[in-house]
Amino acid sequence: MKRVDHKLQALQEQFEELDITKDKLTQKFEHHSKILASQAAQDELWTAVLALKFTSMELNILYSYVIEALVCLHTHVLEKLPDLVRGLPTLASVLRQQVKNRRVRVAWESVLSECGLQAGDVTALCTFFIAHGNKAEYYAAKVRHMYIRDVTLMITNMVKNQVLQDGLLKALQVTEKGKAMPPPREPKSPLKELIPSVRN
Template sequence: MKMSREAISLCALNKTLNRVEHKLQNIKAQFTVLDSSIQKLSENFECQSTTLENQMDQNEIWISLLEDRFTSVEINLFYSYICETIHYLHSQVLEKLPDLVRALPTLSSVLRKKGKNQRIRLAWESVLEMLGLQEGNVKALCAFFIAHSSDACYYPINQRQNYSTNISSIIMKVVKNQLLQHSLLSAVHVVEHGKAWEAFLDQKAL
């Protein structure tokens, strides 16, 4: 009788332990799901924060373009460097994707399609890295181009030299927005230390 009671007690204890272990497993599973949800929320928050920061940067650039009063010569100088940089960016992407030349007739087509096409995105990122540019730099340059393309004139290199022998100092002096300033300085570097100007002339000669 004593053994029977001990067996019953042991059986009850095992059942209780099994229930406790099952509850612990459920709690552990819930914590795993919760941890995963928190991680996803954190990633989404970081992504949204980055997007918001980028939007704020772009808004500040547009405000700067509307508020800053550049002279016509300054606009033409900046515009000229931007034209050559944009063209060079486009030509470098096409060099990496020769089979997509017809599908990517402009830089804007590259920007539109890179989000949906991995090859285009990888080529784009490779070109940016090669030239020391960031996505934000390109957006800033495009914003300036859009804002002033209707009234700006392109200056070839010899004409630019007549107006200024140190374009970087002009940019540092008159461009107040930091992102736009850095983007223009980067464009100058691409043109003066790369082959952007030669590539631009080759295209105009076609």
């Protein structure tokens, strides 16, 4: 009986070790899956940004909205952290520091929330800025409105990538209204309208 007990105990220990190994491998696999999904999303975003077919004037208008939205975010972060103004001269410095510095991260997340933006929107705007900043020109608000009246329509018609479209639309809203509005939800028809009324 003792031999059987020892063998059972040894088997139980082996199973426990296998379970631990399985859990570690599962965690590694999940981590790698997330990295691959993130890389695929970034590749798709870059492809969409580089494939945009705008005239130089349209590109300049979009670039101007992107610039103003990014400047707005940076300004709001500095307002929340006046003692760190010298150490955060650009939005890029805010993005770098928010990974390491808890105060900067809290301020950054607060500003995103207040402006109705998410991290993915900022990624889309920064990608657009990097891809087109060297050839685009900044247009002031008066000039922008002279050229195109409905920028929202232009974005929704010409930008097919949903992440990039959302980011550009939110940049437009932040610049024009100070805050991005959540996307409109489809109004649900009341149940009474869906079911025909039956009279006895």
